[in-house]
Structures are given as C-alpha cells and as structure tokens.
Amino acid sequence: MPIRLIVVDDHPVVRDGLREIFATSADFEVVGEAADGPEALVVALRTRPDVVLLDLRMPQMGGVEVIRRLRRQAPEIRVLVLTTFDDDADVLPAIEQGATGYLLKDTPRADLRRAVQAAARGEAVLSPTVAGVLTRKARAPEQRTLSPRELEVLALIARGATNREVAGKLFVTEATVKTHLLHIFAKLGVNDRAAAVAAAYETGLLRASPGLS
Missing domain, CATH: 1.10.10.10 (Winged helix-like DNA-binding domain superfamily/Winged helix DNA-binding domain)
Incomplete structure (x- = not known):
C-alpha cells in the first residue's frame, strides 16, 4: 500500500512542487493539501493520512499549534515538518509538541521521499542543522x-x-x-x-x- 500523505503550505507553488515529487512514485499517494493551519486540521482529520508534510509559519494558525492539536486528536498521524527555518524558536517547539521529523526545504527530492517513508514508520527524521540545534540545547x-x-x-x-x-x-x-x-x-x-x-x-x-x- 502506498504511503498516504497531505501537503500543507501557504504557497501554492510549493504545494504544486511537493505534489509532483510524490506523484512520480507509486510508493506515495497525496490525498489532500491545505494552505493554512485550520484547513490542515480539517483535511488531516477527514483523510487520516499516514504523514502530514507541514510548513511552520502559516496564516491563521502556525504549524506548531497544528502539531499540538493533531497529537491530541489523531496521535497515529505522523507529522514531518518541512520549512525554511532552523532556529531554536522554530525547531524546539515543533519537536516538543511531537513532530516526528524536521527537514529544511533545500532537502533533495530523494532524501525527502526517504524521510516520509521513515516518518510513516514512526522513525525520527532530522536534518543535520536541526540535529545540531537539539544537541546545543541539550547541553x-x-x-x-x-x-x-x-x-x-x-x-x-x-x-x-x-x-x-x-x-x-x-x-x-x-x-x-x-x-x-x-x-x-x-x-x-x-x-x-x-x-x-x-x-x-x-x-x-x-x-x-x-x-x-
């Protein structure tokens, strides 16, 4: 069975690009998309995907709040953050609220597909920069x-x-x-x-x- 995912980003061009990345492989099925936090919750709870590919900074409701609500309402759904921001103020709240992984938007296509597969298995996926943030904070x-x-x-x-x-x-x-x-x-x-x-x-x-x- 393909991994079912939804794409959440407030930029239509980004959503289109991500959908294309996964549409070229039979291992994935994009079952929905959303442009902001409230819509992301509605789509996720309706479609019950394996993975939510989530931007952080969005209108109306940010990604961290989306993660928090999904952890409470649908804990079986894995959330993989995909954003351009890798500072402490973004990374730590997302991880603390239960994100399965955190990647940056410059992640190569093949690595992104592998990361979604790992997230669907419940494995933690972190970009090297984000792992460094967590290591520094842990000290x-x-x-x-x-x-x-x-x-x-x-x-x-x-x-x-x-x-x-x-x-x-x-x-x-x-x-x-x-x-x-x-x-x-x-x-x-x-x-x-x-x-x-x-x-x-x-x-x-x-x-x-x-x-x-």
Missing part, C-alpha cells in the same frame, strides 16, 4: 528537566519496559513513546535508553527504590 543545564510525561516514560524504561509496554501503560501509540524518547535523549545529551536511565539517576531525575530494578 544547556535547564534542559535537563524532563516533563512529567517524559519522567513517566523514563521510569517505565528503567523498570525494563519495552516501547510497546510503555505505550500500553500510558495509553499512547508506540510512535508517541519514540518521540518522548527522542526528547529525553536530546535533553539529557545521550544516545540510547540505557544512557538515559543512567543519566537520570546521576542527576536525581529518577531515584532508586526497591520497586525499581
């Missing part, structure tokens, strides 16, 4: 504070739970768990689950108790 001391939900995820991971088990306990999708882990890794400056648990104990974010193995 700031204030970023070592995890949200309550991130602490819940990490506590379950510390007990040996798999992503599927964490998803079941917290009533979320596995893709959402993976997104939380991405945020945790970035904030703690680590690359894997074991290192995240170790860093959380070292910094006091998690405290050893008889109930934790």
Whole structure:
C-alpha cells in the first residue's frame, strides 16, 4: 500500500512542487493539501493520512499549534515538518509538541521521499542543522528537566519496559513513546535508553527504590 500523505503550505507553488515529487512514485499517494493551519486540521482529520508534510509559519494558525492539536486528536498521524527555518524558536517547539521529523526545504527530492517513508514508520527524521540545534540545547543545564510525561516514560524504561509496554501503560501509540524518547535523549545529551536511565539517576531525575530494578 502506498504511503498516504497531505501537503500543507501557504504557497501554492510549493504545494504544486511537493505534489509532483510524490506523484512520480507509486510508493506515495497525496490525498489532500491545505494552505493554512485550520484547513490542515480539517483535511488531516477527514483523510487520516499516514504523514502530514507541514510548513511552520502559516496564516491563521502556525504549524506548531497544528502539531499540538493533531497529537491530541489523531496521535497515529505522523507529522514531518518541512520549512525554511532552523532556529531554536522554530525547531524546539515543533519537536516538543511531537513532530516526528524536521527537514529544511533545500532537502533533495530523494532524501525527502526517504524521510516520509521513515516518518510513516514512526522513525525520527532530522536534518543535520536541526540535529545540531537539539544537541546545543541539550547541553544547556535547564534542559535537563524532563516533563512529567517524559519522567513517566523514563521510569517505565528503567523498570525494563519495552516501547510497546510503555505505550500500553500510558495509553499512547508506540510512535508517541519514540518521540518522548527522542526528547529525553536530546535533553539529557545521550544516545540510547540505557544512557538515559543512567543519566537520570546521576542527576536525581529518577531515584532508586526497591520497586525499581
């Protein structure tokens, strides 16, 4: 089955170009498009695509708010940001609200198609520039504070739970768990689950108790 996606951008020329990129491959099906945030929500909730290819700065409602609402209303839909902006003020809110990936509009066509395929699988996709932003932010001391939900995820991971088990306990999708882990890794400056648990104990974010193995 082809990957179903919608294209969201306030510039018609950009939408046309993106639609053409994916129309040339049988692996994809563009099932809708939108020119602003409110329209993006309507189209996404009506068509239920696998991936929303989303611009950030749009009229009426920005991309970050679209991500936040989709995470709440349709958590199974993956959001892949495609924008020209790579500064902290754009990158961090989008990732924190649950974007599966973040790419810049100069991404080559073949890389963009591969990124959509990866996002559809729930894999995090970041351009090198964006990954650098997250790495720099993770080194700031204030970023070592995890949200309550991130602490819940990490506590379950510390007990040996798999992503599927964490998803079941917290009533979320596995893709959402993976997104939380991405945020945790970035904030703690680590690359894997074991290192995240170790860093959380070292910094006091998690405290050893008889109930934790």
